[in-house]
Amino acid sequence: MKVIAPKQISEAIIELPASKSISNRLLIIQAISGEGEITGLSEADDTKVLRGVLKSEQEVLDVGHAGTAYRFLTAFYAISTKEVILTGSDRMKKRPIGPLVDALKALGADISYLEEEGFPPLKIKGKKLEGGTVKLPGFISSQFISALMLIAPTMSKDLSIEVEGDMVSKPYIDMTAALMENCGVKVLVTSQKVNVATGQYQVGNKTVEKDWSAASFWYQTALLGKLKKLELKELTAQSIQGDAYVKDLFEKFGVRSNFSKDGVTLEFEDAKGLTTKDFDFTHVPDLTQPFVVSMAGINNPINVTGIDHLKIKETDRLTALKSELSKLGSQVEVFDNGLHLKSGIIEDSFGGSIRTYEDHRMAMSFAPLSLVLGEIEIENPDVVSKSYPDYWQQLTKLGFTFE
Numbered sequence: 001m002k003v004i005a006p007k008q009i010s011e012a013i014i015e016l017p018a019s020k021s022i023s024n025r026l027l028i029i030q031a032i033s034g035e036g037e038i039t040g041l042s043e044a045d046d047t048k049v050l051r052g053v054l055k056s057e058q059e060v061l062d063v064g065h066a067g068t069a070y071r072f073l074t075a076f077y078a079i080s081t082k083e084v085i086l087t088g089s090d091r092m093k094k095r096p097i098g099p100l101v102d103a104l105k106a107l108g109a110d111i112s113y114l115e116e117e118g119f120p121p122l123k124i125k126g127k128k129l130e131g132g133t134v135k136l137p138g139f140i141s142s143q144f145i146s147a148l149m150l151i152a153p154t155m156s157k158d159l160s161i162e163v164e165g166d167m168v169s170k171p172y173i174d175m176t177a178a179l180m181e182n183c184g185v186k187v188l189v190t191s192q193k194v195n196v197a198t199g200q201y202q203v204g205n206k207t208v209e210k211d212w213s214a215a216s217f218w219y220q221t222a223l224l225g226k227l228k229k230l231e232l233k234e235l236t237a238q239s240i241q242g243d244a245y246v247k248d249l250f251e252k253f254g255v256r257s258n259f260s261k262d263g264v265t266l267e268f269e270d271a272k273g274l275t276t277k278d279f280d281f282t283h284v285p286d287l288t289q290p291f292v293v294s295m296a297g298i299n300n301p302i303n304v305t306g307i308d309h310l311k312i313k314e315t316d317r318l319t320a321l322k323s324e325l326s327k328l329g330s331q332v333e334v335f336d337n338g339l340h341l342k343s344g345i346i347e348d349s350f351g352g353s354i355r356t357y358e359d360h361r362m363a364m365s366f367a368p369l370s371l372v373l374g375e376i377e378i379e380n381p382d383v384v385s386k387s388y389p390d391y392w393q394q395l396t397k398l399g400f401t402f403e
Contacts (some may be wrong), residue, residue, distance in 0.1 A: 001377065002375055002378075002402060003367045004374070004403065005371045005374060007394030009225050009398050011229050012230065012398050014232050015233055015394060016210040016214050018208040018226065020068070020387050021172065021207050021211075021241065022175070022240070023047045024204075025146065025175070025179050027047070027286075028150045028151075029201050032150070033202070034057065035202075036204055036206065038207075039205070039206070039207045044389065047062075048068075050066065050068075050069040050072070053069065059085060060084070060087065061073070061087070062337045063088045065089050068143055070092060070095075070120065071146075072146070073086055074086060074111070074122060074147065075104060076109075077335075078104045079125060079129055079154050079155075082347075086120065093115065094119065097120055097247075098117070099140050100147060100148070101113075101118075103135075106134050106325060107131065108127065108128075108130045109129060110126075117334065128156065129156070131159050131191050132157055132159070132160070134159070134247070135161075135164060138166045139166070141169070142168055142172040145167070145176075148161055149173070149180065159196045160194070163192050167192075170189075170304055172241020176364055180194055183204075183340065185200075209241065210233075210236075213240040213243045216291075217365065219250040219255055219290070219294075220293070222266040222268050223268060224369065228268060229266075230267075231262070231263055232263050233265050234262070237259045246290075247264070249287065251283075253271045253300075254270055277397070279291075280306045281305070289362065291304070292321055293321070295344070296325050296332075296341060296344045298373045301340075303340050304339055307338050308336060308337035308338070318334045318339050320357050320359065321370075323355070324366065326352070329343075330342075345373070347372065352377070356383050358383060359383065360386040360388065363384050363391075367395065370400070
């Protein structure tokens with residue numbers, strides 16, 4: 001699909017999706033507790049898949065591409081009264097699950113691999129787990145740690161998760177802890193350890209926050225389009241989402257966030273001149289694509305580190321960034337734990353299309369570059385349904401058109 005930028009951008013009020021991360025965690029908590037009401041759930045594919053599987057009576061459960069759902073469900077079914085086979089797409093079968101399975105087995109879980117060792121699909125026979133202490137490497141996905149945390153209150157003893165090395169994406173672990181505590185469970189998170197007490201969840205009535213990860217693509221739009229007024233509805237500054245850091249990140253480049261009771265209004269001013277070129281995204285990896293593409297759009301060379309685990313996401317996100325930005329004349333070097341953007345895009349250098357690699361963030365990160373290029377062609381645009389089904393419709397409010 002060709003994304004064509006407007007000659008003059010209209011003022012608009014943008015509707016953001018509900019937080020997929022919060023929705024998925026609350027759904028697991030609700031399923032464990034068997035009570036409570038959640039309003040404003042995400043309409044993203046990942047959340048729909050999770051809801052569908054939790055309601056299913058089938059023995060074979062297929063989550064498709066939904067990585068968060070797979071990890072949370074692996075832990076959930078380990079404590080259930082069911083015996084299931086948990087599978088997914090071909091890409092999912094290449095995403096490692098071994099560290100989570102090892103930790104669950106150490107706690108007494110009955111899980112076996114049906115194909116390649118360390119990878120989906122899994123056969124899981126639910127049972128009561130012991131609790132106690134398990135160890136996990138910090139560099140793996142925070143979803144492994146969150147998955148264990150969410151089921152911990154059901155165990156015979158308190159759970160202690162010892163993290164070896166630095167915790168990747170710690171704000172997501174803090175989010176899990178905050179939601180659990182809000183549902184009546186005691187959790188303590190330190191730099192190297194997570195302790196969860198046994199207990200009963202009390203869900204009550206919960207409303208899901210709007211998604212700060214999705215907001216990052218509008219910060220991109222405000223920057224690349226130098227917008228004077230763009231309102232993001234119902235987004236709050238006091239958020240448990242780590243990706244709220246995007247407001248501080250883009251302020252360095254001139255995008256101011258003005259909060260009110262209705263949400264936040266983005267306003268571009270001339271950047272004051274950035275002195276630092278080095279960024280550590282260990283705790284905010286999902287901001288990597290929109291940020292790097294934005295920097296390519298304004299020709300601002302940077303180094304981003306702490307993102308080596310992006311190689312095992314929906315796609316190898318670092319290689320994908322290098323490949324697609326290179327098509328636009330940008331020079332990108334990928335190394336062990338990050339990337340170096342050497343130079344920005346070159347206008348009129350490109351006549352092809354941007355591959356999205358079945359990755360929603362690739363589509364939404366590159367679409368705003370149409371503001372610099374005039375237009376840009378995105379392959380498989382429907383991939384945005386994974387997290388932000390209304391993204392293209394929201395762009396039309398600003399005057400964007402599509403072919």
